[in-house]
Amino acid sequence: MPVHNADIAAIFEQIAELLEIQGANPFRVRAYHNAARTVSEFGREFTALIAAGQDVPHLPGIGKDLSGKIHEIATTGRCALLDRLRGELPPALTELLVIPGLGPKRVRTLHEALGVDTVAQLRAAAEAGHIRRVPGFGAKTEQRILDHLRSRPGPETRMLLPVAAQYAEALADWLRGAPQVQQLEIAGSYRRRRETVGDIDILVASDAPAPVMQRFTGYDEVRQILGQGSTRASVVLASSLQVDLRVVEPAAFGAALHYFTGSRAHNIAIRKRAQARGLKINEYGVFRGKARVAGETEESVFAAVDLPWIAPELREDRGEIAWAARAPLPRLIERADLKGDLHCHSRASDGNATLEELAAAARAAGLTYLAITEHSQRLTVAHGLDTARLLQQCEAIDALNARLDGIVLLKGIEVDILEDGQLDLSxxxxxxxxxxxxxxxxxxxxxxxxxxxxxxRAMDHPHLHVLAHPGCRELGKRPPIELDWLRLVRHARRRGCFLELNAQPKRLDLTDVHARMAREEGVLVAISSDAHTVDDFNNLDYGIGQARRGWLEAADVLNTRPLDTLREVLRRG
Structure with a gap:
C-alpha cells in the first residue's frame, strides 16, 4: 500500500511529540518537527522516487539519519523508532495531545505530577480541582480543559486541506485512468477550499458506470467498503479518510457537480429560487415538469435561475446569491495576481534555507519581491534575532540584492508583540x-x-505595517484568541495598518469571515506564505483559496501591487 508524504510527516510529528513528552533534547525534538514540515511540503512523493530507484533527495534539515527513516517509512509503512517510543510510554498518553492547550510539555507535567495517562484520568483530575494546583496551570486552564472535555463530540476526523489533497488527488488520478471516465471533479468542501475536510466527494461522468465502480472499490488504499451500488459507492481509505463516489450520465454532470459541491445552505437557497420559477433542481438536472431543461454544465444550472456562475468558494449562502442577482460578483483574486510575499524565514531564525535559496525559490514561484522577516529576539526557541544580528542580516540582504536578478529582497522582521502591546525591538x-x-x-x-x-497598542506603533496571523490559531491544536474583531479591523483602518492572511495550512489566519470583514472596512490584506523552506511558497495557493472564500479581489490584497507601489503604500501607512 503506498505511503504518502503526509503519512511520513505524521510519523515524524508523533516522534517529536513523544520525544518531548520524554524530555528529550529540544534540538532533537525540533529536528523532527522541522523534518515533518519539510516532508509534508515536498512537491514529489518519496515512495515514487524510491520505487524508481532514486535516493531520497538532499533537503534542508534532512541529514543521513532522517533520510534513512524516510526510506524506512516509505518502503515499510513503519518506523522502528516510533514503535520503540510508543512502547516506553503509556499508550493513551498521546491522546491528551489533541486537547487544546495541552502540548507535550504540559502532558509530561501532568503525567509526572498527577499520574495522568488517559483522557478519563485528566477529566477526573480537573473535576477534583487537582490540575489548578500544578505549577504552570491554574484555575482558568483547568476550567478550559474541563469545558473542552465536557463538550467535545468525539475523535477529530477532519484533515487539513493539503493533507486530504494527497489522498484525494492520487485517487482521482487513478480513476481518470479508466477509459470510461469522461469527466471527473473532486467536489464538496474540498472544491470550496474549506480549511479542513471531513470526507471527499468524487463525481464522475460516464455512460458505463460499472467499470468505474470496480476501479474505485479496487483501489489499493481502500481499507473498508461502506456501501456499493450501481452508480454510487463509499469507502474508507487506509488514512481513515472517507471517500464517496457518484457516477452520473454526462447530461447531468453540471447539476450533480453543483449539488455535490454544496454547501447545503447554498443549495437550498438555489432550489427555492428554482421553485419560484416553476423549476425543480436536483443532482440529475433542472426540470420543468418531467422535461430536463438544463444540467450538463454548472453554468446552465445557474442560468436556469437567472444567475451567473458563482465560484465554489463563495457558495456558503452568505449573500452570494442576492449579490449575483443584482450586480456582477467580485472578480476573485487568483494566484497570478500576487507580485510578492511579505513573510518568510531563513536559517538565521527557524527556517531551513539561505537567503539566496529563498530568493531563487520565490522567483521560480513567479514573485518579484520577498520580505525576509525573521523572528525577533524574544522568541529564543526560534533563534530570534537581536539588534546586532538583524543589522548584520540587513547588510547581507543589501549585498545579495546587488547581484540578484528578477527579484528584490526586502529587509523586515516578524517582531514579537509583548503582553502589554510593546514591540520586541527598539x-x-x-x-x-x-x-x-x-x-x-x-x-x-x-x-x-x-x-x-x-x-x-501594537498597531499604534509608528513602524508596524502588518499584523501577522491575527487570530493566533493553529487548526486542530489551538483555538483563536478572543477579541472584538470589528473594533480591531476598524482600528487597523484608522491606523493605516494591514492584516495578514497567513497561508500556512495549519493557520489560514485570517479566517474567511474576517478577510471579508477587512474588505468591507477597506483594510488591505497581505497574503503571505510564512515560508520556512523553499517549498513553502506553495502555501500561497491555500492562502488564495482562503482569500477567495473571503470575497477578496486583487485590489483588496496588499502584495498584488508592484514593488514601487508597495513601497509607497507602506510609507503612507
Missing part, C-alpha cells in the same frame, strides 16, 4: 527596515478586552 532598529510585521506568540489566554488593547 524604534531605532525598526525604523531602518522596509517592512515590520508584528505577531503574538504568547499569552493567548488574555481576556478579550486585554487582548484587543494589546493588539491596538
Amino acid at each position: 524604534d531605532e532598529v525598526l525604523g531602518q527596515l522596509d517592512i515590520v510585521i508584528g505577531a503574538v506568540h504568547s499569552h493567548f489566554d488574555l481576556s478579550p478586552a486585554r487582548q484587543l488593547k494589546r493588539l491596538m
Whole structure:
C-alpha cells in the first residue's frame, strides 16, 4: 500500500511529540518537527522516487539519519523508532495531545505530577480541582480543559486541506485512468477550499458506470467498503479518510457537480429560487415538469435561475446569491495576481534555507519581491534575532540584492508583540527596515478586552505595517484568541495598518469571515506564505483559496501591487 508524504510527516510529528513528552533534547525534538514540515511540503512523493530507484533527495534539515527513516517509512509503512517510543510510554498518553492547550510539555507535567495517562484520568483530575494546583496551570486552564472535555463530540476526523489533497488527488488520478471516465471533479468542501475536510466527494461522468465502480472499490488504499451500488459507492481509505463516489450520465454532470459541491445552505437557497420559477433542481438536472431543461454544465444550472456562475468558494449562502442577482460578483483574486510575499524565514531564525535559496525559490514561484522577516529576539526557541544580528542580516540582504536578478529582497522582521502591546525591538532598529510585521506568540489566554488593547497598542506603533496571523490559531491544536474583531479591523483602518492572511495550512489566519470583514472596512490584506523552506511558497495557493472564500479581489490584497507601489503604500501607512 503506498505511503504518502503526509503519512511520513505524521510519523515524524508523533516522534517529536513523544520525544518531548520524554524530555528529550529540544534540538532533537525540533529536528523532527522541522523534518515533518519539510516532508509534508515536498512537491514529489518519496515512495515514487524510491520505487524508481532514486535516493531520497538532499533537503534542508534532512541529514543521513532522517533520510534513512524516510526510506524506512516509505518502503515499510513503519518506523522502528516510533514503535520503540510508543512502547516506553503509556499508550493513551498521546491522546491528551489533541486537547487544546495541552502540548507535550504540559502532558509530561501532568503525567509526572498527577499520574495522568488517559483522557478519563485528566477529566477526573480537573473535576477534583487537582490540575489548578500544578505549577504552570491554574484555575482558568483547568476550567478550559474541563469545558473542552465536557463538550467535545468525539475523535477529530477532519484533515487539513493539503493533507486530504494527497489522498484525494492520487485517487482521482487513478480513476481518470479508466477509459470510461469522461469527466471527473473532486467536489464538496474540498472544491470550496474549506480549511479542513471531513470526507471527499468524487463525481464522475460516464455512460458505463460499472467499470468505474470496480476501479474505485479496487483501489489499493481502500481499507473498508461502506456501501456499493450501481452508480454510487463509499469507502474508507487506509488514512481513515472517507471517500464517496457518484457516477452520473454526462447530461447531468453540471447539476450533480453543483449539488455535490454544496454547501447545503447554498443549495437550498438555489432550489427555492428554482421553485419560484416553476423549476425543480436536483443532482440529475433542472426540470420543468418531467422535461430536463438544463444540467450538463454548472453554468446552465445557474442560468436556469437567472444567475451567473458563482465560484465554489463563495457558495456558503452568505449573500452570494442576492449579490449575483443584482450586480456582477467580485472578480476573485487568483494566484497570478500576487507580485510578492511579505513573510518568510531563513536559517538565521527557524527556517531551513539561505537567503539566496529563498530568493531563487520565490522567483521560480513567479514573485518579484520577498520580505525576509525573521523572528525577533524574544522568541529564543526560534533563534530570534537581536539588534546586532538583524543589522548584520540587513547588510547581507543589501549585498545579495546587488547581484540578484528578477527579484528584490526586502529587509523586515516578524517582531514579537509583548503582553502589554510593546514591540520586541527598539524604534531605532525598526525604523531602518522596509517592512515590520508584528505577531503574538504568547499569552493567548488574555481576556478579550486585554487582548484587543494589546493588539491596538501594537498597531499604534509608528513602524508596524502588518499584523501577522491575527487570530493566533493553529487548526486542530489551538483555538483563536478572543477579541472584538470589528473594533480591531476598524482600528487597523484608522491606523493605516494591514492584516495578514497567513497561508500556512495549519493557520489560514485570517479566517474567511474576517478577510471579508477587512474588505468591507477597506483594510488591505497581505497574503503571505510564512515560508520556512523553499517549498513553502506553495502555501500561497491555500492562502488564495482562503482569500477567495473571503470575497477578496486583487485590489483588496496588499502584495498584488508592484514593488514601487508597495513601497509607497507602506510609507503612507
